[in-house]
Amino acid sequence: xxxxxxxxxxxxxxxxxxxxxxxxxxxxxxxxxxxxxxxxxxxxxxxxxxxxxxxxxxxxxxxxxxxxxxxxxxxxxxxxxxxxxxxxxxxxxxxxxxxxxxxxxxxxxxxxxxxxxxxxxxxxxxxxxxxxxxxxxxxxxxxxxxxxxxxxxxxxxxxxxxxxxxxxxxxxxxxxxxxxxxxxxxxxxxxxxxxxxxxxxxxxxxxxxxxxxxxxxxxxxxxxxxxxxxxxxxxxxxxxxxxxxxxxxxxxxxxxxxxxxxxxxxxxxxxxxxxxxxxxxxxxxxxxxxxxxxxxxxxxxxxxxxxxxxxxxxxxxxxxxxxxxxxxxxxxxxxxxxxxxxxxxxxxxxxxxxxxxxxxxxxxxxxxxxxxxxxxxxxxxxxxxxxxxxxxxxxxxxxxxxxxxxxxxxxx
Numbered sequence: 001x002x003x004x005x006x007x008x009x010x011x012x013x014x015x016x017x018x019x020x021x022x023x024x025x026x027x028x029x030x031x032x033x034x035x036x037x038x039x040x041x042x043x044x045x046x047x048x049x050x051x052x053x054x055x056x057x058x059x060x061x062x063x064x065x066x067x068x069x070x071x072x073x074x075x076x077x078x079x080x081x082x083x084x085x086x087x088x089x090x091x092x093x094x095x096x097x098x099x100x101x102x103x104x105x106x107x108x109x110x111x112x113x114x115x116x117x118x119x120x121x122x123x124x125x126x127x128x129x130x131x132x133x134x135x136x137x138x139x140x141x142x143x144x145x146x147x148x149x150x151x152x153x154x155x156x157x158x159x160x161x162x163x164x165x166x167x168x169x170x171x172x173x174x175x176x177x178x179x180x181x182x183x184x185x186x187x188x189x190x191x192x193x194x195x196x197x198x199x200x201x202x203x204x205x206x207x208x209x210x211x212x213x214x215x216x217x218x219x220x221x222x223x224x225x226x227x228x229x230x231x232x233x234x235x236x237x238x239x240x241x242x243x244x245x246x247x248x249x250x251x252x253x254x255x256x257x258x259x260x261x262x263x264x265x266x267x268x269x270x271x272x273x274x275x276x277x278x279x280x281x282x283x284x285x286x287x288x289x290x291x292x293x294x295x296x297x298x299x300x301x302x303x304x305x306x307x308x309x310x311x312x313x314x315x316x317x318x319x320x321x322x323x324x325x326x327x328x329x330x331x332x333x334x335x336x337x338x339x340x341x342x343x344x345x346x347x348x349x350x351x352x353x354x355x356x357x358x359x360x361x362x363x364x365x366x367x368x369x370x371x372x373x374x375x376x377x378x379x380x381x382x383x384x385x386x387x388x389x390x391x392x393x394x395x396x397x398x399x400x401x402x403x404x405x406x407x408x409x410x411x412x
Contacts, residue, residue, distance in 0.1 A: 010035060010384040010406060020219040021087040025166050026173075027057035027080060028263050031253040031350055035384075035406070036063040039251045043346040043408070044069055048248035053237040053337060056265075058084030060251045061230050066223055071230040072247070074237050076289055078278065079169065079269035081234040086166045088230035089159045090221035096214050099160050103151050104207055110143045111203045121146065126274045131189060137175045140202035144168055145275060154277070163217065167209040169272035174209075175200035176271060187267050236289060238332040242340045250337050253350040256363055258292035258326040261319075262354065266290070291333070292326030299324075301331065304369050308361055315357040323356055331370045338374040341411040347376060352386070352404040364405030376409035 017032045036059055040050060050064040055073030057080055064071035065088060073084050113119035121142045129138060148168060152161035177198065179190040190198060235241060256262045266287035273283055287293065298309045298321060305327050313320035337347055349371075351363045368378050384404040 010382050020216045021062055022059060024087060024213055024216050025083045025170055028268050030056055031059050033059050033063050036060040036251055039348045040064055040067050043348060044249040050249045050251060051247040052252045054252045054254045055084050056080050058087040061088045065228050065230055068225050068228055070228050073232045074235055076236055077265050077269055079272050081232055082162055083166055084232045086162050090224045091159060091217050093218050100210050100214060103147060107144055107147045108203060111140050114139055127280055132176050132271060137200060137202055144206055167213050170209045171206045172272050172275050174205050175202050238329060240336045240340055244339055245342045247340045248342055248345050250347040255291055256352055256354050258322050259290050291329040292322060295321055295325045296328055302369050302373060304366055311359045312357045319357045334370045334374045338376055338411060343411055345411050347409045349407045350404055364407060367407050371409045377412055379408040379410050382406040
């Protein structure tokens with residue numbers, strides 16, 4: 001395995017980060033596939049097992065498969081779990097095209113009947129549905145959902161159902177009243193003036209998502225070696241359901257901080273999950289299981305974390321407790337990563353710094369410190385200037401620094 005050269009750079013400012021399955025569905029704070037691919041190529045060998053314990057939409061997993069490695073991904077977000085499964089499951093072209101033709105014909109017939117007044121679909125209810133969608137969109141999304149459930153019953157989860165559900169999730173986003181003009185990850189409704197001219201076409205949108213989605217999956221399937229496999233687990237990275245010394249390489253990009261003050265993955269996924277039948281209480285419940293979701297009292301742990309907690313506490317004691325709770329959970333994840341890693345294996349973590357209550361929080365240095373406490377040896381840190389940084393929300397009282405650290409550690 002060759003050492004990376006600093007002069008090569010890690011920016012990939014002009015690279016296409018949406019090629020084949022990577023463009024099938026957006027996801028916030030996604031690791032760009034070029035970085036994942038490079039780390040996998042340089043720190044593992046063909047046939048080995050790559051783990052991403054914060055896999056999000058599965059970019060690392062897809063790149064591992066393309067490079068002839070097996071892959072396991074873990075995420076606590078149900079939408080991430082769904083997208084990652086679709087991005088890492090090769091499908092036969094004929095099977096996809098036959099299924100899509102039948103499904104789209106059924107959807108088209110029902111929507112056309114609704115539009116000419118001969119069919120009234122039953123619609124779901126969840127809080128604020130008429131805030132986020134127009135009445136016409138709600139009725140036509142209901143038809144799409146019902147036709148997917150009819151063709152692929154929810155009780156029998158299949159790769160085909162997952163694929164059409166991801167296309168549905170994209171349609172939900174694109175036909176909603178979300179204002180995407182300033183920020184694609186900030187979930188805010190359009191103002192009334194914009195809504196006057198807002199008339200999305202559910203049928204055309206879903207047909208386009210299915211058509212382009214098939215092209216992406218077919219391209220990936222043709223490139224993916226047949227002898228590699230991927231598993232995606234909907235579970236907690238603080239308790240990885242993997243054996244000791246079972247993983248050859250870890251490549252991951254953890255959250256930068258607690259959901260309430262950095263990126264709210266649950267808020268990003270909420271509308272899609274509600275349309276797929278998940279209830280608001282269930283979504284809120286899983287949100288509480290994210291890192292730092294359960295507050296704990298600050299206590300001595302590491303020198304750097306103690307310093308950060310004290311500095312934040314001098315300005316805002318509540319924020320200090322939130323910060324500490326996040327890092328307390330994050331340290332548990334690093335302990336688990338060390339446990340499942342083989343001796344001699346590498347752990348590569350891509351993470352940026354942030355600030356809280358005006359205090360700079362060095363996520364990179366904290367990661368190295370926690371890694372050392374877990375048992376890892378620090379090998380090298382690369383730095384990447386982020387060409388395009390999209391902040392999650394305009395009103396968060398937090399700053400995300402436009403620089404990422406690529407931290408390489410090794411288990412002795």
